[in-house]
Amino acid sequence: xxxxxxxxxxxxxxxxxxxxxxxxxxxxxxxxxxxxxxxxxxxxxxxxxxxxxxxxxxxxxxxxxxxxxxxxxxxxxxxxxxxxxxxxxxxxxxxxxxxxxxxxxxxxxxxxxxxxxxxxxxxxxxxxxxxxxxxxxxxxxxxxxxxxxxxxxxxxxxxxxxxxxxxxxxxxxxxx
Numbered sequence: 728x729x730x731x732x733x734x735x736x737x738x739x740x741x742x743x744x745x746x747x748x749x750x751x752x753x754x755x756x757x758x759x760x761x762x763x764x765x766x767x768x769x770x771x772x773x774x775x776x777x778x779x780x781x782x783x784x785x786x787x788x789x790x791x792x793x794x795x796x797x798x799x800x801x802x803x804x805x806x807x808x809x810x811x812x813x814x815x816x817x818x819x820x821x822x823x824x825x826x827x828x829x830x831x832x833x834x835x836x837x838x839x840x841x842x843x844x845x846x847x848x849x850x851x852x853x854x855x856x857x858x859x860x861x862x863x864x865x866x867x868x869x870x871x872x873x874x875x876x877x878x879x880x881x882x883x884x885x886x887x888x889x890x891x892x893x894x895x896x897x898x899x900x901x902x903x
Contacts, residue, residue, distance in 0.1 A: 772890040775853040779885045780892050783820065783857060786849040787813065787883075787894065787902050790822045794865035801846075809834035809841065812864030812873075813849075820849040820857055820883075825864060834866055851885070859883040863896060872900045 792798075794810040802808060806826035813822045823843045827834065843862075851857050861877030874881055880897035896902050 772888045775855060776885050776887050776890045776892050779851055779853060779855040779857075779887075780894050782852075783849060783883060783885060784894050784902055786820065786822070786847075787896065791865045791870060791900060791902065793822075793824075794867045795870045797868045804844075806842065807834070808867060810865050810867040811846070812843070812862055814843075814862040815857070815859060816845075816848075818851065818856060820851075822846045822848070853887065855885055855887040857883055857885050865900065870900050872896060872898060 790811045790813050797808070798811070799808055802824060804826055806828050809825045809827055811822060811824050813820055815821075823845050825834075825841045825843055827841050849857075859877070859881060861881065862875040863877070863881060864873045864875065865871070866873065872879060880895050882893040882895050884891055884893050894902065
């Protein structure tokens with residue numbers, strides 16, 4: 728038996744706990760992770776608006792490509808398809824094709840003499856809204872741009888809360 732039985736206990740107690748450096752490093756790591764999580768999981772209006780602009784731009788390019796390719800897939804009419812366009816319907820953007828019964832015509836656009844038939848719909852998501860005026864039409868197969876009720880270049884504005892961004896279509900048919 729030893730003279731000082733509590734010495735062993737003191738030696739063990741001396742090494743219990745964390746150092747100040749270890750605590751500070753742990754707190755810093757937890758703080759960085761928490762800040763990253765808040766930024767990534769919080770509402771980010773700018774990101775949502777940019778994503779919707781990209782989706783809308785893809786939709787508009789698809790409409791334009793159908794006109795350039797002279798697409799007739801899923802169109803069961805005997806009329807001449809003169810091209811594709813898009814218009815605002817409620818909160819959505821609707822693509823349509825324009826046809827005429829004049830099978831020998833050159834598709835010179837006179838909006839009153841053509842039939843506009845709905846084709847596909849782009850619905851904004853993430854609480855965004857799309858605003859623009861008029862109808863935009865791409866003539867097949869040249870892709871020339873015609874704007875009814877608007878002036879080229881024309882802008883489509885995507886908004887959510889206080890964030891907004893525009894997609895533009897210019898006279899040459901560029902969509903950006």
